[in-house]
Amino acid sequence: MNPTLARLFDEYAADHRHPTNRLTHKLAIPLIVFHILAMLHWVQLGAGLSLGHLGWLFASAFYLWAWPRLGLGMALLFGLCLPLSELVPAPVVVGMAVVGWTVQLAGHSIWEKNRPSFARNLVQALVGPIFFVALLTGSWRPARAD
Numbered sequence: 001m002n003p004t005l006a007r008l009f010d011e012y013a014a015d016h017r018h019p020t021n022r023l024t025h026k027l028a029i030p031l032i033v034f035h036i037l038a039m040l041h042w043v044q045l046g047a048g049l050s051l052g053h054l055g056w057l058f059a060s061a062f063y064l065w066a067w068p069r070l071g072l073g074m075a076l077l078f079g080l081c082l083p084l085s086e087l088v089p090a091p092v093v094v095g096m097a098v099v100g101w102t103v104q105l106a107g108h109s110i111w112e113k114n115r116p117s118f119a120r121n122l123v124q125a126l127v128g129p130i131f132f133v134a135l136l137t138g139s140w141r142p143a144r145a146d
Contacts, residue, residue, distance in 0.1 A: 001140070005066040008127045009134070013142040015117045015124075016131075024107030026136075029128050031100030037078065038085030038093045052082050062126050070139055074130055 001009075016022055041052030056078050063071030085093065108116050117124035134140035 001070075002066045005127070005130075008121075008123065009131055009140060010143070011121070012117050012124055012127050012131050015114055016112065018107075018111040020110075021107035021112040024103045024111070025128065026132055028100045028104035028107065029132055031096045032104065033078065033129055034081050034085070035093050035097040035100060037081040038088065039097070041082050041085050042090075050082075052085070056082060059126060063130055067130065067134075070130060070134060070137070073137075074133060077133070078129075 016025065037052050037055055039052075040055045041050045043051040045051065045054075056075075059078050060071070060075035063074040065071070088096075104116065108114060117127070131140075
Protein backbone atom coordinates (compact mmCIF):
# COMPACT_ATOMS: atom_id res chain seq x y z
CA MET A 1 0.00 0.00 0.00
CA ASN A 2 1.22 3.46 -0.89
CA PRO A 3 2.15 5.44 2.29
CA THR A 4 -0.17 8.24 1.20
CA LEU A 5 -3.07 5.79 1.04
CA ALA A 6 -2.16 4.44 4.48
CA ARG A 7 -2.42 7.99 5.86
CA LEU A 8 -5.73 8.52 4.04
CA PHE A 9 -7.04 5.20 5.45
CA ASP A 10 -6.15 6.34 8.97
CA GLU A 11 -8.02 9.62 8.42
CA TYR A 12 -10.99 7.78 6.91
CA ALA A 13 -11.08 5.26 9.76
CA ALA A 14 -11.07 8.10 12.30
CA ASP A 15 -14.25 9.47 10.70
CA HIS A 16 -15.91 6.04 10.60
CA ARG A 17 -15.70 4.53 14.09
CA HIS A 18 -19.33 3.72 14.81
CA PRO A 19 -20.22 0.17 13.71
CA THR A 20 -23.67 1.15 12.44
CA ASN A 21 -22.18 3.94 10.35
CA ARG A 22 -19.69 1.47 8.86
CA LEU A 23 -22.59 -0.87 8.09
CA THR A 24 -24.53 1.89 6.35
CA HIS A 25 -21.48 2.60 4.19
CA LYS A 26 -21.24 -1.03 3.09
CA LEU A 27 -24.66 -0.53 1.46
CA ALA A 28 -24.35 3.13 0.48
CA ILE A 29 -20.91 3.20 -1.13
CA PRO A 30 -21.65 0.57 -3.80
CA LEU A 31 -24.92 2.36 -4.65
CA ILE A 32 -23.15 5.72 -4.84
CA VAL A 33 -20.27 4.40 -6.96
CA PHE A 34 -22.68 2.68 -9.33
CA HIS A 35 -25.00 5.66 -9.74
CA ILE A 36 -22.14 8.11 -10.30
CA LEU A 37 -20.55 5.95 -12.99
CA ALA A 38 -23.95 5.18 -14.53
CA MET A 39 -24.92 8.85 -14.70
CA LEU A 40 -21.52 9.79 -16.10
CA HIS A 41 -22.00 7.02 -18.68
CA TRP A 42 -25.16 8.79 -19.86
CA VAL A 43 -22.98 11.63 -21.17
CA GLN A 44 -21.59 10.35 -24.46
CA LEU A 45 -18.45 11.99 -25.82
CA GLY A 46 -18.38 10.27 -29.21
CA ALA A 47 -16.38 7.38 -30.63
CA GLY A 48 -18.09 5.07 -28.13
CA LEU A 49 -16.67 6.93 -25.13
CA SER A 50 -18.55 8.53 -22.26
CA LEU A 51 -17.76 10.53 -19.15
CA GLY A 52 -18.23 7.21 -17.35
CA HIS A 53 -15.21 5.82 -19.17
CA LEU A 54 -13.17 8.84 -18.08
CA GLY A 55 -14.39 8.44 -14.49
CA TRP A 56 -13.46 4.76 -14.54
CA LEU A 57 -10.04 5.57 -15.99
CA PHE A 58 -9.36 8.29 -13.38
CA ALA A 59 -10.48 6.13 -10.44
CA SER A 60 -8.56 3.11 -11.76
CA ALA A 61 -5.38 5.15 -12.14
CA PHE A 62 -5.71 6.37 -8.56
CA TYR A 63 -6.32 2.87 -7.19
CA LEU A 64 -3.49 1.30 -9.18
CA TRP A 65 -1.13 4.02 -7.97
CA ALA A 66 -2.32 3.78 -4.36
CA TRP A 67 -2.34 -0.01 -3.99
CA PRO A 68 -1.59 -1.97 -7.19
CA ARG A 69 -2.79 -5.38 -5.96
CA LEU A 70 -6.12 -4.12 -4.63
CA GLY A 71 -6.29 -1.42 -7.30
CA LEU A 72 -6.62 -4.04 -10.02
CA GLY A 73 -9.69 -5.45 -8.31
CA MET A 74 -11.11 -1.97 -7.86
CA ALA A 75 -10.58 -1.21 -11.55
CA LEU A 76 -12.45 -4.40 -12.45
CA LEU A 77 -15.32 -3.67 -10.06
CA PHE A 78 -15.66 -0.10 -11.27
CA GLY A 79 -15.37 -1.28 -14.87
CA LEU A 80 -18.33 -3.64 -14.38
CA CYS A 81 -20.50 -0.65 -13.50
CA LEU A 82 -20.47 0.69 -17.08
CA PRO A 83 -21.97 -2.30 -18.93
CA LEU A 84 -24.31 -3.00 -16.02
CA SER A 85 -25.51 0.59 -16.07
CA GLU A 86 -26.79 0.08 -19.60
CA LEU A 87 -29.16 -2.59 -18.24
CA VAL A 88 -30.56 -0.50 -15.39
CA PRO A 89 -33.37 1.96 -16.21
CA ALA A 90 -32.63 5.61 -15.47
CA PRO A 91 -35.32 5.93 -12.75
CA VAL A 92 -33.75 2.99 -10.90
CA VAL A 93 -30.31 4.65 -11.11
CA VAL A 94 -31.81 7.85 -9.68
CA GLY A 95 -33.47 5.81 -6.92
CA MET A 96 -30.13 4.19 -6.14
CA ALA A 97 -28.60 7.66 -5.84
CA VAL A 98 -31.30 8.83 -3.43
CA VAL A 99 -31.08 5.69 -1.29
CA GLY A 100 -27.26 5.61 -1.30
CA TRP A 101 -26.81 9.24 -0.28
CA THR A 102 -29.64 9.11 2.27
CA VAL A 103 -28.20 6.03 3.94
CA GLN A 104 -24.66 7.41 3.96
CA LEU A 105 -25.67 10.80 5.31
CA ALA A 106 -27.89 9.15 7.93
CA GLY A 107 -24.90 7.10 9.04
CA HIS A 108 -22.91 10.25 9.62
CA SER A 109 -25.63 12.40 11.15
CA ILE A 110 -27.36 9.79 13.35
CA TRP A 111 -24.56 7.46 14.46
CA GLU A 112 -21.19 8.97 13.70
CA LYS A 113 -22.18 12.56 14.52
CA ASN A 114 -19.69 14.03 12.05
CA ARG A 115 -19.54 15.11 8.45
CA PRO A 116 -18.42 12.73 5.70
CA SER A 117 -14.66 12.62 5.14
CA PHE A 118 -14.97 13.91 1.59
CA ALA A 119 -16.45 17.16 2.93
CA ARG A 120 -13.02 17.92 4.38
CA ASN A 121 -10.85 16.25 1.72
CA LEU A 122 -12.38 15.43 -1.67
CA VAL A 123 -9.82 12.65 -2.26
CA GLN A 124 -11.63 10.74 0.48
CA ALA A 125 -14.47 10.18 -2.01
CA LEU A 126 -12.08 7.79 -3.79
CA VAL A 127 -10.74 6.36 -0.54
CA GLY A 128 -14.13 5.18 0.76
CA PRO A 129 -14.66 2.42 -1.81
CA ILE A 130 -11.16 0.94 -1.55
CA PHE A 131 -11.24 1.30 2.26
CA PHE A 132 -14.30 -0.93 2.53
CA VAL A 133 -13.00 -3.40 -0.05
CA ALA A 134 -9.76 -3.61 1.96
CA LEU A 135 -11.76 -4.25 5.15
CA LEU A 136 -14.05 -6.82 3.52
CA THR A 137 -11.14 -8.74 1.99
CA GLY A 138 -9.04 -8.55 5.15
CA SER A 139 -6.30 -6.70 3.27
CA TRP A 140 -6.21 -3.93 5.89
CA ARG A 141 -7.16 -3.62 9.53
CA PRO A 142 -7.43 -0.32 11.38
CA ALA A 143 -5.07 0.28 14.28
CA ARG A 144 -6.71 -0.39 17.61
CA ALA A 145 -7.41 2.66 19.72
CA ASP A 146 -6.21 2.02 23.27
